[in-house]
Amino acid sequence: MPGTLYGVGVGPGDKRLLTLLAIETLTMADKIVVPDSGGEKTAYKIVQEYITHKEKIYCHLPMTRDEASLASAHTAAANTIISELKSGANVAFITLGDPTIYSTYMYIHRLVLAQGYNCEIINGIPSFCAVAGKLNISLCDKADPLHIIPASYANTEQMLKLSGTKVLMKSGKDLAGVVNLLAESGQIDQAQMVECCFMENEKIYTDLRAVDSSSYFSVIVIKEK
Structure with missing residues (x-):
């Protein structure tokens, strides 16, 4: 068998x-x-x-x-x-x-x-749920939609226009470009990031302007205030 x-x-x-x-x-x-x-x-x-x-x-x-x-x-x-x-x-x-x-x-x-x-x-615990826990935030409340966005692909700018909470994954080497898009769209103050969540080299960023590089294991959460 x-x-x-x-x-x-x-x-x-x-x-x-x-x-x-x-x-x-x-x-x-x-x-x-x-x-x-x-x-x-x-x-x-x-x-x-x-x-x-x-x-x-x-x-x-x-x-x-x-x-x-x-x-x-x-x-x-x-x-x-x-x-x-x-x-x-x-x-x-x-x-x-x-x-x-x-x-x-x-x-x-x-x-x-x-x-x-x-x-x-x-099933396992998804990285973005662990990241929300580290940031002490909820991902969505009441009627809030939640969007999971592969941030290093061509349509990221369009998807950033969606309402609700946005989780940006797979930024990788394109992080600088993603940060620029957030600044241009006026969302950088709503964005936080955890790099290598629950790993030995974990880093938490509440201001993405302070980020100059990141690893593959980086997740950005944009929650409307």
Whole structure:
């Protein structure tokens, strides 16, 4: 009987934010898929104490927007996982935050699911919820809408015109441009940012004018006052 693929969200960066279901799934799984982009394996560091004696499968998943390279990497990872599922192994793929929010895992999930294998999503605490907690704010009240915006893409300026709370993710190297857009749109005083939330090098910015650089793990919250 084929095994099941589990996409396990491990939260924003602190092992204490792992859900009981995530720990249970990692403990039960026969093998653990660790995404490898060539840098620090942050998701692995969060869960390593729970998977010490598990077989790890490292899948190369590059940090690029080249569609051909991404498709090739996703297909290779899916094929590797399928070969394990065929043998009856239950496989857990670890991913930061929640698997359903801007996660590479979902591309692989869809490929494996399309081949007729069982896949389950184990939700994790999303980074923007952890960020709101660090900032001591709510994300939305009463009838407020909440918008999750991939800030390093071309339509960011248009989406900043939306009413309600805006969460800007994936700013990365384009942070300076995003800050300029916030200044131009008159929203910079409403914006706050947490970099590397719940990680050792966490930084909280209540004034984005003081930010000159940031890591990939940076989330901006714009809440109307």
